[in-house]
Amino acid sequence: MEGEVEQKVRAGAARRTAAEQLAKAGVASPQRDADLLLAHVLDVGLGRLPLVGDLTGPQQEQYAALVARRAAREPLQHLTGTAAFRHVELAVGPGVFVPRPETELLAGWAIEHAQLATGVSRPPVVVDLCTGSGAIAKAVADEVPDAVVHAVELDEGALAWAERNLAGTGVDLRHGDLATAFDDLAGTVDVVVCNPPYIPLEAWESVAAEARDHDPHLALFSGDDGLDAMRVLEQRAALLLRPGGVVGAEHADVQGESAPAVFAATGRWQDVADHRDLAGRARYVTARLAR
Known part of the structure; x- marks a missing residue:
């Protein structure tokens, strides 16, 4: 049980760290972009992010790479490949x-x-x-x-x-x-x-x-x-x-x-x-x- 709680905290920490990185880069909506990128990596809806456990190693690497590209001001939609209209x-x-x-x-x-x-x-x-x-x-x-x-x-x-x-x-x-x-x-x-x-x-x-x-x-x-x-x-x-x-x-x-x-x-x-x-x-x- 203790390990499961620790995993969820680590996942939450990854989101917070990503949002902080995007905010420092001047991204207009850092928390939402961090969440959208994580949802994209995990292929889940935004509403399910609080229920997600820890990221696997490959997921962490993919997420970190996408966040770095967004911090370099690459459009969010280019990273996810889609835009809602x-x-x-x-x-x-x-x-x-x-x-x-x-x-x-x-x-x-x-x-x-x-x-x-x-x-x-x-x-x-x-x-x-x-x-x-x-x-x-x-x-x-x-x-x-x-x-x-x-x-x-x-x-x-x-x-x-x-x-x-x-x-x-x-x-x-x-x-x-x-x-x-x-x-x-x-x-x-x-x-x-x-x-x-x-x-x-x-x-x-x-x-x-x-x-x-x-x-x-x-x-x-x-x-x-x-x-x-x-x-x-x-x-x-x-x-x-x-x-x-x-x-x-x-x-x-x-x-x-x-x-x-x-x-x-x-x-x-x-x-x-x-x-x-x-x-x-x-x-x-x-x-x-x-x-």
Whole structure:
């Protein structure tokens, strides 16, 4: 009995030591990351960690190695190989932008508007530009099964992850540039959604190490003001959408006025609005193509 108690204490000590190591490295959520990594090593849910006995030698080595990599600011999702996004799970790793929780709000907006377009004479048509891992496209296909979903990605490394994540979903995934994608859909799309690159080049040093050092730069940076891709998106969405169709795009929290201005300045959009995330920060812009 005494040995069993000692084993459980040692397991708990491993978690505490890992959390302390991650905190010293500047990881934002050290205790949770330590727990998630241990749960990954043991292949158990977080709720079962307090019930787990001592780690075996190989488990201790694997855990220590993963914690060291996380302390070096390698993204947690790269270490576990998966990322949760709304109701779906995505395979992620080096070469693809790791989907963020705040992007779930933009996906929810796209899902809501796809559902509003359901029940007319044809299925709703949704286009996900700059799909990356395929997160938004997969979420839409999962929650609006009647929708016809199309997605495009330029970066070949990210495209490989999208192919893996969208296999079997029915999503039409293509390799291409958002500036020229889907000419064959011109004037027929109900919802265009996009999480474009939006970080100004001058903001390099302010980007979290997990993103700056591990996410593809094509998915991060977009010109001097961070809005080059947004301007291209505005033009492409105007071509793809049917009259009355809607577009939604994520942006940086400092672009709460400048991103909507990209759409408002052209005169071809109605209901241009910006939306905040759960932390109250400006997060994504939406607009409706004038009829």
